Amino acid sequence: MQSAAAVNKHAPKPSTTVYNILFIIGLCHLLNDAIQSVIPAMFPVLEKSMGLTFTQLGLIAFTLNMVSSVLQPVVGWYTDKKPMPYALPAGLTCSLLGILGLAFAPSFPLILLSVFFIGLGSAVFHPEGSRVAYLAAGERRGLAQSIYQVGGNTGSSAAPLITALILVPLGQFGAIWFTIAAALAVLFLLYIARWYSAKLAFIRKTDKKKGMAKNNGRLSKGVLSALAVIVFLVFARSWYGSALSNFYTFYAIEKYHLSIAESQVYIFVFLVMGALGTFAGGPLADRFGKRNIILCSLIASAPFALLLPFAGPKTAYVLIALVGFILSSSFSVTVVYAQELVPGKIGTMSGLTVGLAFGMGAIGSVALGSLIDAFSLAAVMTGTAALPLLGILAFLLPKDQTLLDWQQ
Known part of the structure; x- marks a missing residue:
């Protein structure tokens, strides 16, 4: 009876929103994605110190993105x-080892190996972190997912600051400072894991009275059609976001005759407003x-996206801010929608929507880039x-309401 009481103490009822868990997992998401953002931020440093070619830098980016994104649905499906x-x-321990390796790696193959470990850590963290947010959400799933996702967006937008304040003065070895962020995240996640274990024990005990097995593995035609639409919408949002975050600086330099530093302000505005939009959407x-x-x-x-290429330099600040805020408002919401579309597949749906993005x-x-060329x-x-559009x-x-009816 004592152990049951302990479980109930650590695992509140489903209707309760556990804010301390949500804020901690959001902070861990910030730390995880800040560690990931070290890699592209380090490109100018590696290009100079190790004489890497743009092809090699592309392979580093490809390794990080493919390991961290493609493995997410696989991890989610298994968990x-x-x-x-x-x-x-x-x-996050894998990420810690990866960032440590990155600080000391003397060769390109060892850099790729270090990046692989960082990508692997991220692939494990994202679907399981999203599951924790779902379990801690109670009835406020949109808000919970927003708290979780805005942490990641904030961490990702740290790349310009990481480059300017740490990597430019300290070089490759400057990455060592991010082992502190990784170690801190590991400690926080040990606390989260204890709560998560207790919550699972509580849910298993409760679910013995309500059979949930009927929802596992059976996808109707309507569900599959809705998933196909979600995948297409994620494609549209991600490609447009990629166009702005990767190439709008070059467009601003060409159109408005700005310096590199001045053009970066547009991307900073886009990313910051995107983080605010992610939080507001839930x-x-x-x-x-x-x-x-x-x-x-x-x-x-x-409408703002269509006007942006034709706007003047000052109007463009307003337009790119509006685009960033409005477009990102559906980021966390899409994750929750997919999770409710396929109940019992929280990790898979999170891995599919976030990893796919x-x-x-x-x-x-x-x-x-090829189209621009x-x-x-x-x-x-x-x-x-x-x-x-x-x-x-x-x-x-x-x-x-249809999703709720399908779950009955």
Whole structure:
């Protein structure tokens, strides 16, 4: 009886939103993604200190993105079958080893190996971190996922600061400072893992009275169709986001005759407003519905996206801020929608939507770069501005009430 009391103490009822767990897992997401952002931030340093070619730098980026994104659905699928709370600190330990290796790596192959470990840690963290947010959400799943995802967005946007404040003065060895961030995340995740274990024990005990096995593995035609629409919407959002974050600086330099430093301000505004939009989207979805926010996120950002290539330098700040905020408002909401679309597959759906977003972004960078080489920067920036219009397909998604009916 004592152990049952302990479980109940650590695992609150499903209707309770556990804010301390949400804020800790959000902080860990920030630390994880800040560690990931060290890698692209280090490119200028590695290019100079080790004489790496752009092809080699591309291989480093490819290794990080493919390991961290492609493995996410695989990890999520496995942990849906067999949840592993202590995989969270184990994953960040992999990242810690990777960042340590990155600080000391004397050769390109060892850098690739270090990046592989960082990508592996990230692939384990994301689906399991999203599951923790789901379990701690209670009835406020949109808000919970926003708290979790905004941590990651904030960490990702740290790359310019990491380059300027740490890697430029300290060089490759400067990466050693991020072992502190990784060690801190491991300690926090050990605490999370204890709560997660207790929560799982509580859920298993409760679910003996309610059979959940009927939802496992059976996907109806309607669910598969909705998943296909979600994948397409993630593609549209990720490719347009990739166009802005990777190539808008070059467009601003060419169109407005700015310096590199001045052009970077546009990307900073886009990323910061994107983080705010990610946070705002969850509570809005809890109030107005997930499908509505996914639809509005793309459609409402389309007019500003279409105007952006033709705007003057000052108006562009306003437009790119609005695009960043509105477009990112559906990021966390899409994850929750997919999780509710396929109940019992929390990790798989998180890995699919988040991993797919990063994977699509990586592929988009290569594809859009090729299109720019083949046509022109102006033509590609103008063409990709139409991508948010594909949000009209969100009308094909089942309404939130329909998802609830399917779960009965």
